[in-house]
Structures are given as structure tokens and as C-alpha cells.
Amino acid sequence: xxxxxTAVSLAVSTVIFALRDDDDNGRSSLRxxxxxxxxxxxxGRWALPGGPIEAAESLGExxxxxxxxxxxxxxxxxxxxxxxxxxxxxxxxxxxxxxYWALVRPAEADRATxxxxxxxxxxxxxxxxxxxxxxxxxYALWRLRTKLEYSRIAHAFIGETFTxxxxxxxxxxxxxxxxxxxxxxRQIESSKAIIDTGERVTGARHRPPKLYRYxxxxxxxxxxxxxxx
Amino acid sequence: xxxxxTAVSLAVSTVIFALRDDDDNGRSSLRxxxxxxxxxxxxGRWALPGGPIEAAESLGExxxxxxxxxxxxxxxxxxxxxxxxxxxxxxxxxxxxxxYWALVRPAEADRATxxxxxxxxxxxxxxxxxxxxxxxxxYALWRLRTKLEYSRIAHAFIGETFTxxxxxxxxxxxxxxxxxxxxxxRQIESSKAIIDTGERVTGARHRPPKLYRYxxxxxxxxxxxxxxx
Numbered sequence: 001x002x003x004x005x006t007a008v009s010l011a012v013s014t015v016i017f018a019l020r021d022d023d024d025n026g027r028s029s030l031r032x033x034x035x036x037x038x039x040x041x042x043x044g045r046w047a048l049p050g051g052p053i054e055a056a057e058s059l060g061e062x063x064x065x066x067x068x069x070x071x072x073x074x075x076x077x078x079x080x081x082x083x084x085x086x087x088x089x090x091x092x093x094x095x096x097x098x099x100y101w102a103l104v105r106p107a108e109a110d111r112a113t114x115x116x117x118x119x120x121x122x123x124x125x126x127x128x129x130x131x132x133x134x135x136x137x138x139y140a141l142w143r144l145r146t147k148l149e150y151s152r153i154a155h156a157f158i159g160e161t162f163t164x165x166x167x168x169x170x171x172x173x174x175x176x177x178x179x180x181x182x183x184x185x186r187q188i189e190s191s192k193a194i195i196d197t198g199e200r201v202t203g204a205r206h207r208p209p210k211l212y213r214y215x216x217x218x219x220x221x222x223x224x225x226x227x228x229x
Numbered sequence: 230x231x232x233x234x235t236a237v238s239l240a241v242s243t244v245i246f247a248l249r250d251d252d253d254n255g256r257s258s259l260r261x262x263x264x265x266x267x268x269x270x271x272x273g274r275w276a277l278p279g280g281p282i283e284a285a286e287s288l289g290e291x292x293x294x295x296x297x298x299x300x301x302x303x304x305x306x307x308x309x310x311x312x313x314x315x316x317x318x319x320x321x322x323x324x325x326x327x328x329y330w331a332l333v334r335p336a337e338a339d340r341a342t343x344x345x346x347x348x349x350x351x352x353x354x355x356x357x358x359x360x361x362x363x364x365x366x367x368y369a370l371w372r373l374r375t376k377l378e379y380s381r382i383a384h385a386f387i388g389e390t391f392t393x394x395x396x397x398x399x400x401x402x403x404x405x406x407x408x409x410x411x412x413x414x415r416q417i418e419s420s421k422a423i424i425d426t427g428e429r430v431t432g433a434r435h436r437p438p439k440l441y442r443y444x445x446x447x448x449x450x451x452x453x454x455x456x457x458x
Contacts, residue, residue: 008239008282010325053237055323059314083312083327085288094284096239098312098325 008094012063013050015140016073016102018109019157019173020120028173029122035070036117041091042130063100073112075102077156081140089132101140103156148174152193155214161197163209237323241292242279244369245302245331247338248386248402257402258351264299265346270320271359292329302341304331306385310369318361330369332385377403381422384443390426392438
């Protein structure tokens with residue numbers, strides 16, 4: 001092991017997923033915020049929010065700072081995704097980008113900086129992005145959809161308490177397909193991931209649906225020894 | 230997104246797991262090769278094999294090359310684990326290390342360079358290593374044990390065909406605990422991960438055990454869009 005200095009430079013980028021209401025069909029869809037590049041290479045193209053790493057900050061701190069500076073977002077969930085370092089990915093320069101991903105609730109997403117140079121895009125319908133960022137988003141989407149099956153990842157998109165139908169809506173938006181309501185209820189109830197709060201939705205309905213919460217004893221992430229409190 | 234140049238330097242390291250026969254109890258245990266550092270910082274301490282990234286190689290290529298140069302190992306399975314970049318991890322210098330992990334079969338492990346400066350250690354009983362390498366190995370062990378539950382990761386440790394008992398031995402060595410033979414057989418058969426080859430172990434036994442193989446239509450890794458052929 002020789003941790004020698006090398007000429008390759010380093011950056012961080014973040015893929016941020018949020019569920020936003022769709023204008024046309026009344027359902028939610030998965031969206032990501034992109035930043036328009038104002039200089040070369042790829043001036044004018046949309047790109048993932050990101051930037052350089054300062055000497056005095058960890059990788060996660062660098063990801064969080066760059067995200068805040070470019071979009072105003074401060075997600076509570078920020079996890080390392082993958083380091084992208086193909087030789088040809090950065091138009092002549094040699095840049096390795098350590099990519100984080102973040103999941104934000106709609107209320108957090110609404111706090112994002114609005115302006116000509118930040119815009120939310122449907123995660124499945126992106127223009128041609130700068131660098132290899134289309135490939136990065138495709139990988140992040142795949143990871144999100146894979147993780148949904150065996151973890152509590154949907155939690156990051158909804159409130160503390162929720163109905164089974166709301167939770168199904170989150171899964172449908174991420175997976176981009178409809179799920180059978182009875183099957184979904186059976187699966188999620190048998191998974192022991194959620195807990196009946198004993199409360200019900202308030203309102204005038206005859207049989208208001210039950211409210212559930214996630215079992216907080218189970219960590220949202222699965223970083224094991226790397227998990228932070 | 231501004232992929233700017235930064236002063237932080239970059240290295241790759243690899244955690245290589247192999248099952249080696251234990252001298253004392255006749256069973257296999259999980260071992261990793263370490264390299265003794267011959268210069269500061271941490272001169273004399275054991276460390277993960279690794280080194281710098283060259284301008285013309287991808288991260289995976291850099292990991293493979295450094296591994297070959299330091300240990301003589303050329304594993305068929307090499308996957309990115311995590312990028313470690315805490316500010317204080319590298320004794321004054323600021324080095325981000327992108328860590329890969331590799332799994333090797335015993336025959337590959339035997340081809341490793343033997344010398345004063347390369348030695349195999351039991352993965353659960355390491356000395357104090359250079360840098361944050363103890364933490365890195367702990368994380369790699371956690372990932373290996375977690376992955377074992379839901380993927381075909383044990384495949385990387387055994388031959389093309391195997392008996393259920395051999396496969397159970399691999400799982401026991403990785404998890405460091407005994408598994409009930411009947412339960413293990415039921416679980417692995419119901420998982421559809423393995424296929425009955427129709428062959429049996431040759432030899433003089435009255436009822437030679439069946440030979441199985443993994444379903445090769447299922448990828449060993451789970452990198453999705455990043456998977457290589």
C-alpha cells in the first residue's frame with residue numbers, strides 16, 4: 001500500500017431524488033434537480049450538482065456543501081453511491097467524481113433554489129447531460145429501485161406516519177408501474193417493516209384508513225459500520 | 230456541477246478475501262493478504278495492497294494493476310467497495326482511497342507472491358494496520374457477510390460444481406458460525422440459485438452426494454448498469 005500523490009483530480013456530485021406531483025395525471029413522479037453549466041467543458045448543458053473537495057472536509061461534507069451551494073438543498077439522507085473514474089469521462093481532463101445520492105421529501109424539495117440555472121427533471125426523461133452524468137443517473141435509478149425491494153428506502157420520501165395507500169403510491173412512483181393494492185398490503189405487513197400506530201386518518205370518512213410508521217429501530221441505510229448516528 | 234481540480238490526492242486499495250485451510254481445526258477460514266510498508270508514514274506496519282492511479286487507467290484497472298504488482302494476485306472478481314476520504318485518515322497528507330474488494334479461490338490465492346513483505350492474515354484477527362485500513366477491512370467484512378444472504382457471492386470462493394456440504398462450508402467460514410445442515414439445504418434449494426447438474430461426486434462411497442452449479446444466468450455482482458461482461 002503506497003498512498004502516493006497522483007495527478008488525477010477529484011470532485012463530488014450528487015444525484016437527488018424527490019417525488020414531485022405530476023401536472024398532467026395527478027400522480028407523483030421521481031424527479032432530480034440539475035444545474036446548467038456556465039463554463040466549458042459542456043457549457044450550457046445540464047449536469048448533476050457538485051464541485052471540488054476542500055482540504056479540510058470529508059467526502060460527505062464536500063457533497064453536502066456543494067449541494068447546498070448549487071441548489072439550496074440540505075437533504076437528511078446522503079449516501080455514497082459510487083466513484084466514477086473512466087479515463088475519457090471528463091473531456092480531456094482526468095477527473096474522478098465520487099457520487100453521492102440523496103432522497104428528499106416534497107417539503108424539502110420545495111426549498112430548493114429556483115432560478116434559470118437549476119431545474120427539476122423527470123428522472124426517466126433527461127436531456128443529454130454533461131460528462132457521463134446520464135450514465136450516473138441511470139446507475140442511481142437502478143440502485144434506488146433495487147434497494148426499494150429489501151430496505152426501508154421509501155421512508156425517505158414520506159412523512160413520519162402514512163397510510164398503506166400512500167406508501168404504495170411512493171413505491172409505484174419509484175418503480176414506474178402500478179402495484180396490486182391487496183398484494184402490496186400483504187407484502188408490506190408481512191415484512192414487519194412498518195408498525196401500526198393505532199391512529200387513523202382524521203376526517204369525515206366512514207372508515208378512515210389506519211396510520212402506520214416505519215420501525216425506527218431499523219436503520220434507513222445499510223452502511224453497517226460506516227453508519228452515522 | 231464544476232468538476233474542478235483539487236489538491237486532494239487519490240489512491241486505490243484492495244481488500245482480497247480468500248478461504249484458506251486452517252492449520253489447527255481442519256476447517257477453512259477467511260483470510261486477507263497484507264503488504265508490509267517499507268516507508269513512512271506507517272513504515273513497518275501492514276497495509277492493504279494498493280497504490281496510485283495512472284492518468285491512462287480507469288479506477289478498476291488501477292486497482293487490478295496495483296494488486297498484481299504488490300501481491301501477484303489477479304482475481305476474476307473485483308468490485309468497487311467504497312471511497313474513504315476522512316480528513317485525518319492519512320497522517321497529514323490528504324489522500325482519498327477508492328477501495329475495491331476481490332474474492333479469490335484457494336488455487337488463485339496460492340499463486341500470490343510469497344515473501345517477507347506479503348502475508349495472509351485471518352480477516353477477523355488483524356494487527357493494527359496503517360492508515361484507516363482496520364476500519365476498511367471491518368466494512369468490507371460487513372459487506373461480504375451482508376451480501377452472502379441475498380446474492381451468489383459464495384460462488385467466487387468455490388469451483389464450478391460443488392456439493393451442498395461444500396457450499397455450506399463456504400457460508401460457515403464467511404459467517405464464522407455453524408449452520409444447520411438440513412435448514413441450509415432447504416434454504417439454498419428453495420432459493421433457485423443453484424442447479425442440480427445431474428452428476429454426483431465420483432468415488433467409492435455408497436451414496437455419493439449430488440453436484441450442483443450456480444445458475445449462470447444470474448450475475449455474480451449486482452452492479453446493474455455498471456456490470457461488465
